[in-house]
Amino acid sequence: MLGRLRTLAAALAVTVTLGVGTAQAQGHDRAAKPTKRVYNSMQFAHPSAPDAFCTIGAVGTDAHGRKIAISAGHCGGSGSYADREIPENDLPVYDRQDFDYGPIGYIRYFKSPEGSMTGHATKDYMVIELVPWVTLSSQGPYLKQTGMVEVPGGAPSPNAVSPARDDERLLGASLFDNNELVVSGQLGVWYGRVTNNSRGVYQCHAPHQAGDSGGPAIWHVPGSAYPSEANGFKAEGPWAGITKARILGIPPYVYTSSANILADLRARDEADPADIFGGGFKVTTNP
Template sequence: MFKRLCTLLLSLALLCTVGAGAAHAQPGKRVFNAMQIIFSPSLPDLFCTLGAVGGDKYGHKIAITAGHCLDDPKYADHEIHDDIAPVYDRADAGFGPIGYVRYFKDPEGSQTGHVTKDYMVIELVPQVTPSAQGPYLKQTGEVKVPGGTVSPNALTPALDNERLLATGSNEIITSGQTGVWYGTVMDNADGVYRSPAANMRGDSGGPAIWHVPGTDLPSQANNFQASGPWAGITKGITLALPPFLYTSSANILADLRARDTATAGGVFGAGFEVTTNP
């Protein structure tokens, strides 16, 4: 079972990053799925992982990860417009912030239960370049399921990218600390997928793609590379079998659209699309 990485998000971020955010970021740095991220350079072992990188309908560069990576009831489920919660590349904290948290949602029990809205929106800084290519997975847009079961977070009528993969007949491919894994979607409880595709602590928020039928699965022959549309992000581990949970991209995209519709001026991440940059 994962532990939450930070309590009191903003007090911790401010205390731990005084001076650290003064680094002057140089242009051109790639930000990609499966990049490990931290919220303070002084806490490199408390990390999560990026699940998808792209842009929103308002022109912001956006990355998506798990909401339970941070925990502060005062700021959870609210837009954060100020740059008070920086995010760093764990492998290159000296670059300075790659972005700032704009929203996170972490209801109690989100890591082990079927909570549908466990996600975080990060606005990336102008100096970085979003990339669709991670260490193992290349993301090709978003999963779209015409006529499929609708996410519980969706408005009516739902969009195709707000519909869920059917269980028993679809596989997801994931990427994390132990490499790349794949497994069948065995259960779907309100848009939270259960699969034998493995993850571990620190992989929270990391990428899952849909294995498009007829395309190659990762193997030694192809250097464990795979490509497909973004299907979701790593959520956590439970005692049930198979134990690994993933929040569907359908849940995230549907909730972003619903919040955008209800919020004057809109929200960061609304209309999110995975980048086409290599």
């Protein structure tokens, strides 16, 4: 996985000299292009390295009305762009299945891995500002996201400022909890119980592989249908997190909670009077 992610970061860096001028030039012929739908599970990459890709975990809008996608922070690598707002159009994001369309957005923030092979422990996320002319959709190929998971009375995310909101609280993983994640990636659609919750990083039997980083995880609403051949392997539920990494453990699959991401976005927004990309993020309700 690491090799792919480093390649993705390098490919994005190649575009630094193109910058805003390229974005403006591409805007002139935008009216001639068809509308593109952007959704969870969409893979993104740079044309110079199509096999170095990551995946979108959720799409929606922020408090300023901008169209936003969330993915994994470690997909951005490290360097001078890490841990800061990136107002420059230096790091474009392309739909891996449609490079000819041009950028669907630009990376505006990512958390540096800080030396960890699996990314920053609790803040491993990326904010992508999507271009205004794409259409947001809550429906991925298999997963439909119905808002954000809320856990009234749950333990607050370690990133939360007090008092934590309900969507900044963590799913329980104790013996008497039965919280399950449903995930979608290259291996198909899987679900599994949250067996451990380490500071808002969920451990789960639902598998993933390299390139799925940043991809979607929803909470299985008790009583709702599980993905199966009978329903086309589809499921719906509130956004609960994104794919993070594989670790040495049982199960080896871990996911960054949506609570950790939302809590850190709010904490950064309140701490800095500047305009924070992604602050107040809400999953789209568009079908």
